[in-house]
Amino acid sequence: MSAPTRVVSTVGPVLIIGSGLLGASLGLALRAGGVRVYLEDASPTSLRLASDVGAGVAFGDAIDEAGVAYADAGTDAPGYEAPRIVVVATPPDVADRVIVDSLLRFPGAIVTDVASVKDAVVADVLATLEERGLEDAACRYVGSHPMAGRERSGAGAADADLFYGRPWVIVAHETTWPRALLAARALATDVGAVPLEMNAGTHDHAVALVSHVPQLVSSMLAARLVDAPAQALGLAGQGLRDTARIAASDPRLWTAILAGNAGPVASILRELRADLDDLLHHLDAAAELGPLRGGSVGAINRVMTAGNQGVARIPGKHGGAPSRYREVEVLIPDEPGALGRLFSELGEASINIEDLVLEHSAGAQAGVARVMIDPAVADRCAAGLQERGWRLITH
Amino acid sequence: MSAPTRVVSTVGPVLIIGSGLLGASLGLALRAGGVRVYLEDASPTSLRLASDVGAGVAFGDAIDEAGVAYADAGTDAPGYEAPRIVVVATPPDVADRVIVDSLLRFPGAIVTDVASVKDAVVADVLATLEERGLEDAACRYVGSHPMAGRERSGAGAADADLFYGRPWVIVAHETTWPRALLAARALATDVGAVPLEMNAGTHDHAVALVSHVPQLVSSMLAARLVDAPAQALGLAGQGLRDTARIAASDPRLWTAILAGNAGPVASILRELRADLDDLLHHLDAAAELGPLRGGSVGAINRVMTAGNQGVARIPGKHGGAPSRYREVEVLIPDEPGALGRLFSELGEASINIEDLVLEHSAGAQAGVARVMIDPAVADRCAAGLQERGWRLITH
Structure with a gap:
């Protein structure tokens, strides 16, 4: 396997404002396709780091080299070409201001952003343009949300493959030009992402549901462990590990995201609280009267059954049904190369x-690999493994 | 690799009452060590299935063969030996009654059970014995909780390795004989489990924390997806998949478990609700006044930070620190044998x-393997993979 040559349809130069993880990764990905990339950042250190990792050329340097003053930068300066696309990759709380600035600074450019909450950004951009009598510029703006976060931040963690296979939501508003929409779609596909179009409100509710609320629920669950006895934690299994995994996410980043999408997040959490209140009412009755009284059996069963139905709706790999594969469980001894073998x-x-899931327990010297394979080869697979001495957990 | 010969210290016969997944798996594991196993079950079909998969001999048949009537079964009947250990592996809601019966039926036997909630079972057993003036028998009872559930149930899913590497909690009460405790410990280690001793209340609170509450939280989260638009579910990533995974668990089994541990579960859920109420209050203010007002930034940051602290306390593989390994992320093309290669x-x-985690997104034709390896070989590993043409996501 060798890295495929990137063939891109985006025509540069692309100016990326904000050279953190997303901005620098986008710069790397576009440059791998031969697109000319300029970078800007409020922090000179971040800017230098991003250009040093190869994400693009500092915009100021590009202008200096072309021998034009920053303020006069125009398309006719020698060696300089004005950006055709501007991508605002700043923190979300300044995105609207930078988008408006960019529309004014580069009157020939399509402008997009990467903020993970869209309704507030789009509304603020349109309101500011209207206030200033510049509604005409709005047609060049289209929102984006590449869903490609990670635990680490900054250009030092940048990667040209960050967007590979990830959804990239494109949010057009009423007056967005088709040309702007197409540019955003080209940008997404050029870096390997999967473009999806939605309006701002639909997007914000969708990310609240599949990303923001799961984050808060996982964090609130993990918060229960802060004062837990070590002995209790020793009983932790894969269920707790999976449910609490994303509780390890960066508080600073997530606080900005969640505060910016407070409305949709609160409305979903309120539904969850209604379920929780009902459950607590019945658990209290069961604790007082015994497990078979107080209606707790029915109430718990409702929660479990709704959970079954909900989780079954999450698309599996490649968007297929989750049950498309058959599972073979194999005991893995804890010795070098066991999994490799x-x-x-x-x-x-x-x-x-x-697909594959590895399971471990605290204190165990071995694990179980749950290997998902094509049902057509499952029996042959199981037989072959047993012949070679692997211990299977059979069903 | 070949299956190790089991060397056991348990002296049989062991009578297992209840031949579902746990009972039948225990029978298989003990028989693999040469222990004589009798089985009993209220359902003749379940009993036959368990004996057919090799989990043990139906107790009635053993007595018939020895030529003694069931009611007269004694240690001196020819070919028959009374059970030295009785394991009650019935559903938890009848465990207490079956434990008491067993103590009376087999006056020479140690009796244990496998119910996943312990306080109520132990209290009911002791109360019943006291009522009937049989307190002396209590010394032969010791509670167990092998933490080895799975999604499937019944003897058809039984496996001799079900307990391998899993915690097996042993719950002695005030008058439990040391000999009974030792018998339970031997049983646990004989089937490959890791024995841990706790009192009933500590156990019930611990499992509420690491198992029961995560189950309900995951189910309540997944329940939000029941009426979600398909487009929103298309944005689901690994975070939602992990957090909602155990929402697929069996409602019937879990309803019995959760109803039996209602008190501890409710007390932890009530703490979670206090966090949720506080968060909702601040999210509402942020939705109304804007993200930087209403105190939401501080409130969300508290939730995220507590989550960070909590998840960091979950022991990693082998009980070590979660950060013991270094992660190398590799892009996996979706072609036959890619992961194998x-x-x-x-x-x-x-x-x-x-350790290993595979990540996929809906619509993507490839995935990312997050491979955890010894930090000492991480650089060599990354370099070697790149030389062979693999695309790494580097940090």
Whole structure:
């Protein structure tokens, strides 16, 4: 396998304002396709780091080299070409201001941003333009939300493949030009993302549901462990590990995101609280009267059943049904190369692994690999593994 | 790799009452060590299935063969030996009654159970014995909770390795004999589990925290997806998938478990609701006044920070610190054998994989493997993979 040559349809130069993780990753990805990239950042250090990792050329330097003063930068200066696309990749709380500035500074450019909350940004941009009598510029603005976060931040963590296979939501408003929409779509596909179009409100409610509320629920669950006895934590299994995993996310970044989408997040959390209140009422009755009284059996069953129905709606790999594959569970001894040997042997038998989950418990010297494979080869796979001495957990 | 010979210290016969997943798996595991196992079940079909999969001999048959009537079964009947250990593996709502019966039926036996909630069971057993003036029998009872559930149930899903590496909590009460405690400990280690001793209240609070509350939180989160637009679900990433995974658990089984531990579960959920109420109050203010007002920034930051602290306390693999390994992220193309090739190549380089997470997005034709390895070989691993043409996400 070798890295494919990127063939891009985006025509540069692209100016990326904000050279953190997303901005610098976008710069790397576009430059891999030969697109000319300028970078700007309020922090000279961040800007230098991003240009040093190869994400693009500092915009000020580009202008200096072309021998024009920053304020006079125009398309006719020698060696300088004005950006055709501006991507605002600043923190979300300043995005609207920078978008408006960019529309005015570069009257020939399409402007987009990468803020993870869209309704407030779009509304603020349109309101500011209207106040200043500049409504005509609005047609060149289109919102974006590449859903490609990670735990680390800054240009030092930048990667040209950050957007690979991730959804990239494109949010057009009423007067967005089709040309602006197409430019955003090209940008998304050029960096390997999957473009999806939505309006701002739909987007914000969707990310509240699939990202912001799960984040807060995971954090509130993990918060219960802060004062827990170590002995209790020793009983933790894969269920707790999975449910609490994203509680490790960056508080600073998430606080800005969540505060910016407070309305949709609160409305979903309020539904959850209604379920929680009902459940608590019945658990209290059960604790007082015994498990078979107080209606707790019915109330708990309702929560569990609704959970079954909800989780079944999450699309699986490649958007297919979650149950498309069959699972083979294999005991993995804790010795060097054990997992590698398992996969070599599956590879030798030409069995493709569609998905994989490893399970461990505290104190255990071994684990279980849950290997998802094509149902058509499942029996052959299980038989082959047993022949070679692997211990399967069979069903 | 070949299956190790089990060397056991448990002296049989062991009578297992209740031949579902846990009972039948325990039977298989003990028989693999040469222990004589009798089975009993209220359902003749379940009993036959369990004995057919090799979990043990139906107790009635054993007595018939020995030529003694069930009611007269004694240690001196030819070919029959009374059980030295009785394991009650019935549903939790009848466990207390079956434990008391067993103490009376087999006056020479140690009796334990596998119910996942302990306080109510222990209290009911002791109260019933006292009522009937049989307090002396209590010394032969010790509670167990092997933490080895799975999604499927019944003897058809039984596995001798079900308990391998899992915690097995042992709950002694005030008059439990040391001999009974030792028998339970031997049983746990004989089937590969890790024995841990706790009192009933500590156990019930611990499982509420690490298992029951995460289950309900995951279910209540997933319940939000029942009426969600398909477009929103298309944005789902690994965060939602992990947080909602256990929402797929069996409602019938969990309803019985949760109703039996209503008190501790409610007390933890009530703490969570206090956090949720505070958060909702501030989110509402932010939605009304704007993200930087209404105190939401501070409130959200508190939730996120507490989540960070809580999740950091969950022990990692082998009970070590979660950050013991370094992560290498590799892009996996969606072609047959890609993952297998990755692991073969790591195996050839003698690099052991400590843990692994596969990430996919809906609509993506590829994934990312997050491979956890020993920090000492991380650089060599990354360099070797890149040399062979793998695309890494570097930090």
